[in-house]
Amino acid sequence: MTDQPEHLDLTSLPADKTAELLRLFPEIRTEGGQIDFDKLKLVLGQTVDVGRERYGMTWPGKAECFKTIQTPSMGTLLPVPAESVDFDTTENLIIEGDNLEALKLLQKAYLGKVKMIYIDPPYNTGNDFIYPDNYTESLQTYLEYTNQVDAEGRKFGTNSDTDGRFHSRWMNMMYPRLYLARNLLRDDGVIFINIGEEELNNLIKICDEIMGEGNRLSIISRVAKTASNKGTFFAPSVDFILCYAKNIFELQQFSDSVDEKLYKKFEVEGLRKGDQYRDDIALYQSALDTRPNQRYWIKCPDGSFVIPPGKTFPANFEDGFKTIPEKGDGVWRWTPETYFTNKSLIVFKETSTSPLINQDGKKAKYNIYTKSYLKDREENGGTLPRNILTDFINRKGADLLKKYDIEFDYSKPVELIEYLLQITGCSGNDIVLDFFAGSCTTGHSVINWNTSNSSNIRFICIQLPETIENSNFLTVADIGKERMRRVIKKIKKDDTGKFGLNSAQDRGFRVFKLAESNFKAWDASAPKDVKSLATQLELHVEHIRAGRTSEDILYEILFKSGFALTTLVEKIELTGKSVYSVASGGMLICLEKELTLESIRAMAELKPQRVVCLDLGFAGNDQLKTNAVQIFKNKEIVFKTV
Numbered sequence: 001m002t003d004q005p006e007h008l009d010l011t012s013l014p015a016d017k018t019a020e021l022l023r024l025f026p027e028i029r030t031e032g033g034q035i036d037f038d039k040l041k042l043v044l045g046q047t048v049d050v051g052r053e054r055y056g057m058t059w060p061g062k063a064e065c066f067k068t069i070q071t072p073s074m075g076t077l078l079p080v081p082a083e084s085v086d087f088d089t090t091e092n093l094i095i096e097g098d099n100l101e102a103l104k105l106l107q108k109a110y111l112g113k114v115k116m117i118y119i120d121p122p123y124n125t126g127n128d129f130i131y132p133d134n135y136t137e138s139l140q141t142y143l144e145y146t147n148q149v150d151a152e153g154r155k156f157g158t159n160s161d162t163d164g165r166f167h168s169r170w171m172n173m174m175y176p177r178l179y180l181a182r183n184l185l186r187d188d189g190v191i192f193i194n195i196g197e198e199e200l201n202n203l204i205k206i207c208d209e210i211m212g213e214g215n216r217l218s219i220i221s222r223v224a225k226t227a228s229n230k231g232t233f234f235a236p237s238v239d240f241i242l243c244y245a246k247n248i249f250e251l252q253q254f255s256d257s258v259d260e261k262l263y264k265k266f267e268v269e270g271l272r273k274g275d276q277y278r279d280d281i282a283l284y285q286s287a288l289d290t291r292p293n294q295r296y297w298i299k300c301p302d303g304s305f306v307i308p309p310g311k312t313f314p315a316n317f318e319d320g321f322k323t324i325p326e327k328g329d330g331v332w333r334w335t336p337e338t339y340f341t342n343k344s345l346i347v348f349k350e351t352s353t354s355p356l357i358n359q360d361g362k363k364a365k366y367n368i369y370t371k372s373y374l375k376d377r378e379e380n381g382g383t384l385p386r387n388i389l390t391d392f393i394n395r396k397g398a399d400l401l402k403k404y405d406i407e408f409d410y411s412k413p414v415e416l417i418e419y420l421l422q423i424t425g426c427s428g429n430d431i432v433l434d435f436f437a438g439s440c441t442t443g444h445s446v447i448n449w450n451t452s453n454s455s456n457i458r459f460i461c462i463q464l465p466e467t468i469e470n471s472n473f474l475t476v477a478d479i480g481k482e483r484m485r486r487v488i489k490k491i492k493k494d495d496t497g498k499f500g501l502n503s504a505q506d507r508g509f510r511v512f513k514l515a516e517s518n519f520k521a522w523d524a525s526a527p528k529d530v531k532s533l534a535t536q537l538e539l540h541v542e543h544i545r546a547g548r549t550s551e552d553i554l555y556e557i558l559f560k561s562g563f564a565l566t567t568l569v570e571k572i573e574l575t576g577k578s579v580y581s582v583a584s585g586g587m588l589i590c591l592e593k594e595l596t597l598e599s600i601r602a603m604a605e606l607k608p609q610r611v612v613c614l615d616l617g618f619a620g621n622d623q624l625k626t627n628a629v630q631i632f633k634n635k636e637i638v639f640k641t642v
């Protein structure tokens, strides 16, 4: 027997435990698929020396990124009904503030709840502003940022490439945000990150580490511009969208709709009358690998036999008679079995340019195609989306905004995000998050998508109040909110008269703004001399920050207790006191400053699971507090004060 705690030898973990750790923390995977234990310790909050050589990517500031991730936010999100639409009923969110703080504040309530994330972060072109994180004083940085000067009175500037830490600064900004964002994804969730050439390679490395290389689905190329002549050796025309699953094994297959233009309208006698089909996909394609079963003769309508080009030939001139191809021999797309079962789908077309050869070794008179019916393709789940996107150029985004009387050049086209919603199969009440929201294109896309697909997908858009020059708006966040107000107004107007059609759909959003917590924090780093302690104590006599409303406090309690920011809240009166009833009475929050025994009894009578009151509510009346504890305990109600 020993009184020492049992020592867990991590180096000899069983395979299932290793797999579980790798699933939970993909970033600890080594090149050989094992666990990097130093990285694991770092992730779990221990400081380690990351200087030893090993596979992986490192840069100045990476170790600080983990501290940034682990430092809790000292902020809160203040509700702003005046800037919202349908504040009381909507479940969409626009959060104005630094997304790092916001993502931290969302961790509890939205952990594992988000189906799709789309982000379009600064590409780091040398002209973008890159947010300067400071893990010890993250919120302070934001407060300084919103006053536009730092503690030394310097203006926050762009990340310029003359700066020795050009890439590191960007990676230090991205890493913690992506890390926290991954936590919010559902197991069948997916993230898309739009990026330019400047940081593409770094972003791939960061995401491979955070999301797990095995969860990388594609690096999509998107045609962004078609008529630009800017650039040095090339005129940049594409950007990229990195796509990762939270867990590739949980993700449902992506599906694109079949392009109907490719399917000719054709009246066919008999069963398939009226079906659309295409018959322009050749049965032989030169790019096919040499497959052992797929080189055989096919008998044509004139009795001749044809085969793909090559040097090896089946011995008998018989329909479907095969040979084993050698390297360089062409093969059909189908095996003889598929060919015989689907003969009705075979189309012979006479042509002088057939790549096939006949039994005399000469150019064949026919080429062979297969017919495919639109209905069949649709029933089989459509087609796989291609990893090149050509229909979503940037200009569409800016042009659409102009229709809403807004000038903003950095807006992505709504069609792009609607397309991502489509292929990922977003539906029902799924949540979509964009934490570099800009002009709120994601919010607009979600509202459009819901309107045309009778879904009720929710959006969460987070945007910094970055100031803009030469605009009717003060900040980018103002653009996003106003755009959404105008979009919603138009959709509601367009719907007038369409009785009940989209009435159940959520056409609103709640605005929240990042600010210091409503509750003053005890400054543990302050000097411990009598005078300083006395000052701190004085500050804490009233520990609620001046000027904060009951609603401000209500929402802080709500999301710190793990409720979504969109939870429905009802204000009720009990014995003359206002009480917020949350989630149909599951939790009661009373922020009155003068509680009475009567009001406490009335709350207990409603039998909520939890009750939260202000400490201040007991106004130093210890007896009342003791009674309250007992009353709630008797009814098995969890009781907390703040």
Ligand SMILES: C[S@@+](CC[C@H](N)C(=O)[O-])C[C@H]1O[C@@H](n2cnc3c(N)ncnc32)[C@H](O)[C@@H]1O
Binding pocket: 097, 098, 099, 100, 120, 121, 122, 123, 129, 130, 131, 397, 410, 411, 412, 413, 435, 436, 437, 438, 439, 440, 441, 442, 462, 463, 464, 466, 476
């Ligand atoms: C390229 S724009 C996004 C444009 C957006 N996709 C659209 O369609 O309008 C990137 C945005 O991220 C914002 N941003 C940068 N750092 C941020 C941060 N720390 N928190 C929140 N937003 C940030 C910038 O203000 C900028 O507007």
